[in-house]
Amino acid sequence: MPPSRRRRWLTLLPLVLAGCGGPFPQSALHPESDYARALDGLFRGIFWWAVLVFVVVESLLLFILLRYRQRAGAATPKPTHGHTVLEIAWTIAPALILVFIAVPTMRTIFTTQAPPAPNALRIAVIGHQWWWEYRYPDLGIVTANELHVPVGRPVVLEITTADVIHSFWAPALGGKRDLIPGHVNRITFTAESIGTISGQCAEFCGASHANMRLRVMVDADSTFRAWVAAQQAPARAVARGSPAQAGQDALRRYGCIACHAITGVSAGVIGPNLTHVGSRTTIAAGVLPNTDVDLARWITDPPGVKPGAKMPKLPVQPQDLTAIVAYLRSLK
């Protein structure tokens, strides 16, 4: 089979099983970067070797079971104790197959862990229970949960954590890598097509491990530049007496700003930076869409949405809630 057809066939397998056509936004079988493609190609090679061995062993087993079933009146079988040539043969055969797996494996290990290109965009990824902090040190941007990268340009994620071990995994962009306290790990990739890629934390990290999701927006160059410019801008100013102004005041009164940074308003570092929170498509680490209703729900009862959430449940008055939501949504 030509590689393209084999590839389609492998992709079809789960679809047939699921009885539906996807889409599978978090599939590891749909690579969208050079890094993910390298892993995917390697996996497909190993997969076909595994299929070969599977078919040989299982059909041999079936054949033996059917052929050598006990028959009435049959004599006691000849006691064979072993066969040296056979033993050598079935030691060497798997070893040979493993060589065919090992060589591309070693090659891929070294190519995918090569030092990043000098022009690579550096992004620091910092894990928190249970959200992602992203810092673009060369661009002066701090954001959360939704990562923006330009298409076609090498990116290097320098990953670590503020608390426990997490693991950054956006399957379409490549393999996962752990965020370990006291260590800085790297993921290097070049995204190959524009779109939104979903991912989530892959190392168990406590109560809301399931709710530590992420998105990567792969942007066209111009879109990315526009996004950078918007993120570099200070937080939108509020008009005196506007609902947004009331919201900002409420954030101060309820103490939200002790944890959350909004450029020009506060400098908290415990929770996600909210300077441009209105520009994100989701909130609470990808658990809820960023709408008025969901934002209000989140603020009203964070641990109810996300078990164990560090953001406390505060007795927020209805009018304050409306004002806070209006303000945060205005922070585009």
Added chain:
Amino acid sequence: MSAAKAVSTWKSWLTTTDHKRIGLLYFWTAFAFFLIGGLEALLIRAQLARPGNTVVSAETFNQLFTMHGTTMVFLALMPLSAAFFNYIVPLQIGARDVAFPRLNAFSYWVFLLGGLFLNASWLLPNHPAPDAGWFGYANLTSREFSPGPNIDFWLLGLQILGVASLAAGFNFIVTILNLRAPGMKMMRLPVFSWMTLVTSFLIITAFPVITVALVLLMFDRFFGTHFYLPSAGGDPVLWQHLFWIFGHPEVYILILPAMGIISEVLPTFARKPLFGYTVVVYSGVLIGFMGWGVWSHHMFSVGLGPIADSVFSATTMLIAVPTGVKIFNWLATLWGGQIRATSALHFAVGFIALFTIGGLSGVMHASPPADLQQTDTYFVVAHIHYVLFGGTVFGLFAGMYYWWPKMTGRLLGEALGKLHFWLMFVGMNLAFFPMHFIGLLGMPRRIYTYGPELGVAKLNLVSTVGAFLIAVSILVFLVNLWRTRTRGKVAGNDPWGGATLEWTIPSPPPPHNFDVIPTVASRLPRWSMTQLKAIPEDAELEKPHAPVGSWWPLVAALGLPVLALAPLTHTLWVAFLGAAILITGIYRWAFEPFEV
């Protein structure tokens, strides 16, 4: 000589030092824990049956998968193997008991109490059961991120269980090396006993590693040290190394006994000796050794660098070779045989079919770049269940159908046995095969909920249906056990035409096993009967040892959970009490007359 029937009273079971009774105690206790672990699995599957389900809370879910793993590994599969070590190995090697019968009783009681200690956490207010995974990665297990007693239950419980495993490991090594019947050279040892020996060596070398790892964790949690805490220069990766240096040999501790079992079952029901006995034994030994050099393949996502990744990838791939060799030798054993399709054979063949799949996905993980898309996803959950359920559990059930007549005197029903097999075989594949796809489609493991947008809802539902089908198959097995008590066919000495020594004596065997210790002249003594000398009618039989009961192993064992209560309750006098019980038990045991 007639088989003296052992008196069965409560006291006789509490004080027993008879390896057969201890084997039965291990069996029933481990099977009870197997059911508990299974119920935990059903709750997990119920929660994941559809996206956004609310059968259990996030916190409870995390406890369920932690306790499911911990229970199945330490309280179900290992002790189910130990049940067969206890019951069968002395019979196979022609011994009257294990080398240290009272130590054997001590192992059992420590295991039971350790298991109860761990599970007691479910019963306290707010059920503070362990909740950081069976692998308990630092620094999530630190006091800062896990302030409750959950992790304390886990680490103290595992420490108690480690004592039981170590004592049993030493006991079986000495038993197999020293108590073999005359003429039973090492290369005449039945493969199950061989695998018990290899497993025991793995236990005595691997458990000290987890013990050290847990002691360091205990110091971090109770005395403010920083072995795993980066805030003062410690490193959480140290835990991962220590845990997997133990954890990978542990996988072989779980699978080698099952490999030993099917190496007994296949020859019996193919009516052919095991093909390539020497190769099977040596590859088992080799797997035991090589199992020490592969631990970092559990850590490819840690970022150990390309050199370490390559080395551990190569060693992991190498270990597939002796494993493959075993599979081919089992196939060759069946080849040309007269295969009797008993329930035991069904499960043994099921082992080969399913373990092969687990082995192949294992080779996929052995490639670090491929593994980076698979590790910590449901793909790995599929893999471990093909190895530990398709492999170990099917192997253990093969052993149950095979040796149940020896242990109880009655055969398990064959019709129910086959129904059990097919339900379990279909259920297992429905439950675990879709997990390969669930993982590749992006679902991480250990998440209590997932969104519908992942597109894995139907696959998860299929998996849940499979899990409940497995539960039905277990019910069939329980019905079979119950019916067999009174209605099972009487076994006689040898219902199968087995080749090894356990089939030369009555079922169940008398307390002293052998009236006369046999002299062994071949690898398959019962298939070359001329070599087993008949006892002359007027022979002067040596008086077999009457097994002596003792309370002291139980008393000494009781000291350990009491000691563990001390840090849990922060009470010093409890520590002194526990130590006093332990020391008294051991002291009285040491000075107890060995024979009445």
